[in-house]
Amino acid sequence: MSTATSVQIAESRIDARFAELKDQGRAGLVTFITAGDPDTETTYQLLRALPEAGADLIEVGMPFSDPMADGPAIQASSQRALKNGISLAKTLEVVRRFRAEDSKTPVILMGYYNPIYHMGVDKFLTLASEAGVDGLIIVDLPPEEDRELCLPAIQAGLHWIRLATPTTDDKRLPKVLENTSGFLYYVSILGITGTRAAAAEEVGAAIERIKRHSKLPVAVGFGIRTPEHAAAIGKVADAAVVGSAIVERIAEGLDENGKAGAGLVDSVTELVRNLRTGLDR
Amino acid sequence: MTEPLNTYRSGPDEFGHFGIFGGRFVAETLMPLVLEVERAYDEAGADPDFKRELEYYAQHYVGRPSPLYHAERLSEYLGGARIYFKRDELNHTGAHKINNTLGQILLARRMGKTRIIAETGAGQHGVATATVCARFNLPCVVYMGATDMKRQAPNVFRMKLLGAEVIPVESGTGTLKDAMNEALRDWVANVDSTFYIIGTAAGPHPYPAMVRDFQSVIGRETREQILQAEGRLPDTLVACIGGGSNAIGLFHPFLDEPDVKMIGVEAAGHGLDSGEHAASLNGGEPGVLHGNRTYLLQDDDGQIIDAYSISAGLDYPGIGPEHSWLHESGRVDYAAVTDEEALEAFKLCTATEGIIPALEPSHALAQVMKVAPELPRDHLLVVNLCGRGDKDIFAVAEKLGVEL
Numbered sequence: 173m174s175t176a177t178s179v180q181i182a183e184s185r186i187d188a189r190f191a192e193l194k195d196q197g198r199a200g201l202v203t204f205i206t207a208g209d210p211d212t213e214t215t216y217q218l219l220r221a222l223p224e225a226g227a228d229l230i231e232v233g234m235p236f237s238d239p240m241a242d243g244p245a246i247q248a249s250s251q252r253a254l255k256n257g258i259s260l261a262k263t264l265e266v267v268r269r270f271r272a273e274d275s276k277t278p279v280i281l282m283g284y285y286n287p288i289y290h291m292g293v294d295k296f297l298t299l300a301s302e303a304g305v306d307g308l309i310i311v312d313l314p315p316e317e318d319r320e321l322c323l324p325a326i327q328a329g330l331h332w333i334r335l336a337t338p339t340t341d342d343k344r345l346p347k348v349l350e351n352t353s354g355f356l357y358y359v360s361i362l363g364i365t366g367t368r369a370a371a372a373e374e375v376g377a378a379i380e381r382i383k384r385h386s387k388l389p390v391a392v393g394f395g396i397r398t399p400e401h402a403a404a405i406g407k408v409a410d411a412a413v414v415g416s417a418i419v420e421r422i423a424e425g426l427d428e429n430g431k432a433g434a435g436l437v438d439s440v441t442e443l444v445r446n447l448r449t450g451l452d453r
Numbered sequence: 454m455t456e457p458l459n460t461y462r463s464g465p466d467e468f469g470h471f472g473i474f475g476g477r478f479v480a481e482t483l484m485p486l487v488l489e490v491e492r493a494y495d496e497a498g499a500d501p502d503f504k505r506e507l508e509y510y511a512q513h514y515v516g517r518p519s520p521l522y523h524a525e526r527l528s529e530y531l532g533g534a535r536i537y538f539k540r541d542e543l544n545h546t547g548a549h550k551i552n553n554t555l556g557q558i559l560l561a562r563r564m565g566k567t568r569i570i571a572e573t574g575a576g577q578h579g580v581a582t583a584t585v586c587a588r589f590n591l592p593c594v595v596y597m598g599a600t601d602m603k604r605q606a607p608n609v610f611r612m613k614l615l616g617a618e619v620i621p622v623e624s625g626t627g628t629l630k631d632a633m634n635e636a637l638r639d640w641v642a643n644v645d646s647t648f649y650i651i652g653t654a655a656g657p658h659p660y661p662a663m664v665r666d667f668q669s670v671i672g673r674e675t676r677e678q679i680l681q682a683e684g685r686l687p688d689t690l691v692a693c694i695g696g697g698s699n700a701i702g703l704f705h706p707f708l709d710e711p712d713v714k715m716i717g718v719e720a721a722g723h724g725l726d727s728g729e730h731a732a733s734l735n736g737g738e739p740g741v742l743h744g745n746r747t748y749l750l751q752d753d754d755g756q757i758i759d760a761y762s763i764s765a766g767l768d769y770p771g772i773g774p775e776h777s778w779l780h781e782s783g784r785v786d787y788a789a790v791t792d793e794e795a796l797e798a799f800k801l802c803t804a805t806e807g808i809i810p811a812l813e814p815s816h817a818l819a820q821v822m823k824v825a826p827e828l829p830r831d832h833l834l835v836v837n838l839c840g841r842g843d844k845d846i847f848a849v850a851e852k853l854g855v856e857l
Contacts, residue, residue: 237756238630238742240637241480247624259754285478286741290755312478312741316468337482339644344485362482363642 179353181331185278185306186354189228190389190410199406199451201226202391203444204282204415206233206249208258209422212266214432218422218440219270223277225441226448228411229391231309234263234283241311243366245416248423252430260287260296264303271304278354280333282309285321293321297328307331307354315347322351335359336382345385355389355410356382360396366416369395376408399450406451414447461708461784464775469658469745472781474774477657479744482641487744490648491659493564498666503559507667510555514588515545517552517670521678521835526805534689534828536821537682538838539675539703542811548840549671549699550581554650556667558585561648568647569593572636574601574629574695575765575813576608577840578652583617593617596635600627601765608844626759629769633743653696654773657744661773668702675835676706683833689714689824692837693817694787695731695767697776699839704785714786717776718820720762721789731760732789733772734780747774763792763852764812766840794819796852799842811840812848 181187193200203222207215215232222230235250235258242250267279281300288296288310300308308325315322315334322332331354339362340348349356358378360370379390392405393413405412421443425436464471479487497503511517519540528536541549554571561569569591573579579595586593595612599621602609612619625631640649654664679687690707692700694717707713722730730736733748740749742757750758750770760770779785790798798818803809810818817836825834842849850857 237625238634240634240743241482241641243638244624251625254756261754284741286749286751286757287755289741289746290738290751290753311480312744314477314479314481314484316477316484335481337480339482339485341485348481359482361642362644364638367642 179326179332179351181329181353184331184354185276186229186331189278190355193228193410199409200228200391200411201402201444201448201451202229202231202393202411202413203227203418204231204233204413205418205422206235206246206253207263207266208235208253208256209249209419210252210426210430210432211256212258212262214436215266216269217437219266220273221437221441222444223274225444227277227444229278229280231280231282231413231415232263232267234260234281234287236284236287239284241364243364243416245366245419249419260291261299264299267305268303278306279304280307280309281305284312285310288321293324297324297330300330301328305330307333309333309335309357311335315350318351326351333357338362338378342381345382349386349388352388355391356386357413358382358390358392358409359394360392361394363394365394367395369397369401372404372408375405379409399446402447403450403453412451418443461779461782462705464778465658465662471775471778474746474777475658475661476746477744478741478746479657480641482644486644487657489564494560494659494663497560497563503563506559507556511552511670515551515555516543518674518678519543521675521682523682524806527802530801530805531822531825533830534825534832534834535830536825537679537833537835538808539671539835540838541671541699542838542841546581546584547843548577548581548811549668549702550578550652551584552670552702553652553664553667553698554578554581554585557648557650557663558589558591561591561650562589564648566646566648567591568643569650570596570636570639570647571650571652572596572629572632573652574598574632574768575844576601576605576612577766577844579617579619580608580611580615582650583612583615586617587615594639595619596622596632596639598627598629598632599623601629604765604848605844628759630757637743652698654698654701654775655696655743655745655747655771661745661775664698665701665705665775668698669705671699671702671837672704672706675703679833679835685833686710686713687833687835688712689716689832689834691716691718691817691820691834693718693767693813693839694772694776695720695769695813696771697773699837701773701775703837708784715784716820717785717787718816719787719789720764720767720816721791722761722763724791725789729761730789731762731767731769733770734776734787735789737770739777742771745774747771747777748780763795763848764816766811766813767816788820790816790819796849798822799849808838809842809846810838811842812845813840814838
């Protein structure tokens with residue numbers, strides 16, 4: 173009982189990217205970095221380097237003071253960014269700079285609702301569209317709150333990408349899929365980001381179940397850290413998402429003053445290259 | 454959404470909204486569980502056995518009803534209104550918090566949950582949770598900010614004696630909001646086994662309504678007791694506000710009595726202009742945190758600002774969503790009282806009535822000190838004495854420069 177999503181986004185970079193991956197018969201790599209960690213210039217350099225290193229899609233974290241769904245690595249990364257003065261407006265600005273140079277790599281903003289609500293939904297959507305953002309993942313906006321941002325975002329031509337989890341049973345899945353487009357993000361564990369890993373077999377079974385409800389590509393994240401694990405996930409999913417491992421690599425590349433060290437960008441791209449190699453093996 | 458003005462007691466709607474406030478802003482992992490809690494709570498509410506069980510323990514374990522006491526000497530001293538104390542500080546564990554933890558643990562048992570988590574600021578909710586967990590033999594994990602653990606060492610020891618595991622939260626600024634974040638992270642990872650006992654009338658629907666309902670016993674008793682003592686309803690109700698559970702518990706049964714005036718008292722810390730306070734309504738803006746839309750202390754970028762108050766129990770940058778709605782609808786007035794004013798009230802209450810109040814209701818008492826002298830002698834004023842001050846004597850001594 174496959175059902176196509178009801179939401180269509182015109183000239184979608186995300187749809188194009190997943191179509192391309194499908195044609196090439198390979199799994200996608202989605203990389204996550206936190207905007208402004210440790211500073212916006214480094215974020216910009218990372219964004220430029222990631223596609224070439226093998227990232228197919230990029231998630232940019234919008235830092236929030238109270239990241240309830242995140243584990244220690246991304247919490248710390250958000251704190252670093254906030255301490256160094258990141259704001260939602262600056263996050264959008266760094267995406268805009270990246271988009272001016274790269275018209276193909278999809279960029280998805282991920283975060284929590286309050287900074288967006290505080291800026292104002294209309295203003296945020298206008299700025300995000302102008303900046304070349306392709307989709308949004310807002311952790312604390314479940315389908316029950318779709319009127320807040322999901323429906324206006326779709327109206328503005330952005331993909332609304334929802335998280336499905338092991339607690340999303342067959343009864344709830346249609347509700348989660350409704351208004352979701354681009355891809356579905358399957359959270360492979362019960363828990364927060366970067367803490368533990370799910371076995372590929374379990375994930376495979378979950379994805380089979382999801383695919384019975386939807387034709388959307390499924391990306392799997394939370395707890396994928398190594399090229400081997402990414403490869404195993406890539407066998408059963410359309411894409412693997414890596415966040416905490418990359419963010420930890422950024423943390424390791426900081427100097428004693430918390431500033432970006434000379435080798436930071438290279439060290440992150442090396443990790444991404446290894447993940448890519450693992451995934452393509 | 455238009456709210457019928459002939460009742461203030463119909464909220465929340467089926468989506469958990471009080472006007473624009475409330476809601477269910479949680480991660481997808483938690484959503485099925487939040488819906489399950491809502492279902493289970495609705496069923497429990499319709500089950501006379503649940504009500505009987507709750508009333509049994511409220512009477513024999515908590516010690517309800519708590520007295521409504523005419524504070525004669527304080528009334529005399531202030532020279533105006535006739536002041537009554539609703540004495541929820543006499544409850545088992547010394548505060549109103551146990552009204553709620555008792556209700557929630559009975560619900561958790563009905564749902565077959567085998568593990569309890571909670572967050573705590575001052576430690577009162579943590580102690581009340583650890584207490585009912587000991588009584589009903591359920592493992593208990595309490596998240597507490599590392600900063601708060603230092604400020605409230607006696608309560609940490611109490612919780613441990615009661616068998617709870619107290620986990621220090623270092624993230625953020627190590628206070629109540631961070632403890633709540635950490636409890637939510639635990640809940641996400643343990644949805645199958647675990648029930649989260651939220652301590653105040655906030656969080657995702659149905660928590661604000663559920664906590665309010667469990668605390669409304671305060672207002673229902675007050676209504677009966679004042680009718681018995683005075684033959685009429687009170688003129689003014691006063692209660693302190695952190696998240697606002699004791700206040701909503703006192704206010705709710707009176708909301709549709711147009712002649713009953715209500716004042717919620719927030720913590721102004723070092724003053725509303727100092728930037729160091731916990732007054733979400735008087736010094737914050739609407740936002741979304743911890744599962745609900747409500748007034749929050751936040752900066753220009755929508756980042757949450759830490760609250761400050763001498764009272765750890767009021768030290769939260771948000772407030773229950775129903776209060777935000779009652780504030781905007783104008784039904785309840787929300788004042789703010791500084792640390793200094795609360796300390797004065799703490800001393801006055803102790804000296805005139807022989808009752809050492811907690812620093813939280815000392816804020817309510819400080820507001821009473823401001824308004825009572827201007828009111829006529831027959832004006833009936835009820836203040837919720839929601840906690841006793843034994844836990845605070847060290848903080849007060851330090852503030853007064855006394856070495857113990």
